[in-house]
Amino acid sequence: xxxxxxxxASPVIALAGNPNAGKTTLxxxxxxxRHKVANYPGVTVERRSGRWGIGEGSAELIDxxxxxxxxxxxxxxxxxxxxxxxSAESPVRPDAIVAVVDATNLERNxxxxxxxIEYETPVVVALTMMDLFEEQGHVVDLASLAAGLGVPVVPVxxxxxxxxxxxxxxxxxxxxxxxGVPNGLAAELAGExxxxxxxxxxxxxxxxxxxxxxxLDAHRFSDRIDSILTHKVWGLLVLFGILLLVFQxxxxxATLPMDLLEAGxxxxxxxxxxxxxxxxxxxxxxxGIIAGVGGILVFLPQIILLFVFISILEDTGYMSRxxxxxxxxxxxxxxxxxxxxxxxxxxxxxxxxxxxxxTIEDRRDRLATIMIAPLMSCSARLPVYVLMIAAFFGxxxxxxxxxxxxxxxxxxxxLGIVAAIVVAFILKxxxxxxPTPPFMMELPPYRMPSFRTVLANVLERAGLFVRxxxxxxxxxxxxxxxxxxxPRSDAAAEPGSETAASTQLExxxxxxLGHAIEPVIEPLGYDWxxxxxxxxxxxxxxxxxxxxxxxxxxxxxxxxxxxLASALRDAKRADGLPVWTPLTSISLMVFFVLAMQCxxxxxxxxxxxxxxxxxxxMVVYMTLLAYLGAFVAYQGGRLxxxx
Numbered sequence: 001x002x003x004x005x006x007x008x009a010s011p012v013i014a015l016a017g018n019p020n021a022g023k024t025t026l027x028x029x030x031x032x033x034r035h036k037v038a039n040y041p042g043v044t045v046e047r048r049s050g051r052w053g054i055g056e057g058s059a060e061l062i063d064x065x066x067x068x069x070x071x072x073x074x075x076x077x078x079x080x081x082x083x084x085x086x087s088a089e090s091p092v093r094p095d096a097i098v099a100v101v102d103a104t105n106l107e108r109n110x111x112x113x114x115x116x117i118e119y120e121t122p123v124v125v126a127l128t129m130m131d132l133f134e135e136q137g138h139v140v141d142l143a144s145l146a147a148g149l150g151v152p153v154v155p156v157x158x159x160x161x162x163x164x165x166x167x168x169x170x171x172x173x174x175x176x177x178x179x180g181v182p183n184g185l186a187a188e189l190a191g192e193x194x195x196x197x198x199x200x201x202x203x204x205x206x207x208x209x210x211x212x213x214x215x216l217d218a219h220r221f222s223d224r225i226d227s228i229l230t231h232k233v234w235g236l237l238v239l240f241g242i243l244l245l246v247f248q249x250x251x252x253x254a255t256l257p258m259d260l261l262e263a264g265x266x267x268x269x270x271x272x273x274x275x276x277x278x279x280x281x282x283x284x285x286x287x288g289i290i291a292g293v294g295g296i297l298v299f300l301p302q303i304i305l306l307f308v309f310i311s312i313l314e315d316t317g318y319m320s321r322x323x324x325x326x327x328x329x330x331x332x333x334x335x336x337x338x339x340x341x342x343x344x345x346x347x348x349x350x351x352x353x354x355x356x357x358x359t360i361e362d363r364r365d366r367l368a369t370i371m372i373a374p375l376m377s378c379s380a381r382l383p384v385y386v387l388m389i390a391a392f393f394g395x396x397x398x399x400x401x402x403x404x405x406x407x408x409x410x411x412x413x414x415l416g417i418v419a420a421i422v423v424a425f426i427l428k429x430x431x432x433x434x435p436t437p438p439f440m441m442e443l444p445p446y447r448m449p450s451f452r453t454v455l456a457n458v459l460e461r462a463g464l465f466v467r468x469x470x471x472x473x474x475x476x477x478x479x480x481x482x483x484x485x486x487p488r489s490d491a492a493a494e495p496g497s498e499t500a501a502s503t504q505l506e507x508x509x510x511x512x513l514g515h516a517i518e519p520v521i522e523p524l525g526y527d528w529x530x531x532x533x534x535x536x537x538x539x540x541x542x543x544x545x546x547x548x549x550x551x552x553x554x555x556x557x558x559x560x561x562x563x564l565a566s567a568l569r570d571a572k573r574a575d576g577l578p579v580w581t582p583l584t585s586i587s588l589m590v591f592f593v594l595a596m597q598c599x600x601x602x603x604x605x606x607x608x609x610x611x612x613x614x615x616x617x618m619v620v621y622m623t624l625l626a627y628l629g630a631f632v633a634y635q636g637g638r639l640x641x642x643x
Contacts, residue, residue: 017100265294292477295549334428
């Protein structure tokens, strides 16, 4: 499709800019929540696109990966460079470019602009962070800046929605035109010295003529905060305190909505059984579908709270401080500083975290990051942690005011981080040995989080969790119910008998499978039912909860158990001893911290590495590590007298 036709049908607008320039917030403001995520044709680099209403029609807006210059070194940057240059290799041909520029970092941001305007595609500069810029006492002459660059410059405030209409008008006005190199830039590039110095000489002169600075007080305030948040001792204590506060809030704030959801699914199960004829269909709907899917969805409030906190920390600029703080540690174990953001993303889900490693130039550094990303405790593990903590540590506190559950959960997250450090240290000195290049990053200005951006991120992640519960977990729940329901024994014909239900479950396909692996998992403190749940959870971590819901509800009355946590506490072995103890729950949480139990992650590693060698290596080493960790936790706890 040529440029003219594309403009008539639906112009394609590329959104480009430096990292942390406000590009994502602007993209959300322009597209609302009407964006989608896909891959560029022929490559595995993720792209976000959405519809942007401009003029009397609409355009396709493509959010390009952030980059500092067109001298690309990583996969993401190469894609963005090819799009912005309009090269033949580009998977997308933009009709115009919206270049996002952070007003508080004009000189660094404008370097990319001086490269983009050389390729004739129409350009409009969206000047973001103007509220911070003006709060710091700066004044910019927009007309002078636009004249110097030779392109329209539009100030925008994505949070308040100001400047959005003007930006659309500016883009409409330049469609079909060509951007020329401004005379001042052409003269500097033709002068002595490298292009880099020539561009910065042009930018320096332009900024001096168009901007009046008065940011001494603002810099002093930011520096005072950074002196604490990035301090090698105080910064770590602050980070630890923030994480503890997050987990404390997750436990305390989510209790009421979780109780309401649990009661709702209980009522739904009772209602379904009352209207369905007694038999296999009623058992499937109540004990399979509602118990399985409902057992997962009750944790949705905690998932939402986790993503709210993560989004706020990202939007305020604190995540970059945490990256700077931990870069010293990461460099000592051989990891590139750019590994921090993929690893942070993996706390939500390992899949986008692994995909984010494309920004790491060195192949061995990238592989090392991919191999440890699943050790970060993702949101799929959260239901497992919450269930174990609620069953055996609920209501207990440390120092009289800190929830013991929050401390244990923080411990599980820290265990994953420590394990990742150890594994990375070994990999970078053996199979993935390579020098670690220096890492430079900017610390964005502190700013208030955008409600719209936080909402968009939370809705996207919560939607993925709900869709997963309605697809993968639903399918697995039905399969597990069938394995626990068949073959039917004579004892199963006795309704209401707990002994009959136990006999039926033990002799089912699921029971036979659990008994087969019981000798292997018994040293970890697990019985055959836990074995069945472990096997099922290798498809998806959170399936463990739905599996236990099914196994402990088949043939029983959910009201009598008082919920799954009570059912676990009350479960007995044949000799009358409890199946579950606090030590068993700790062992299981340790196993889940370290094990690779997500087929989707295995698939994405296969795609990103273009080989089965690395995903198989990941599954093997993480499974062995999980078994060893759970063994040490359980047997070590017994030696110390814990139960």
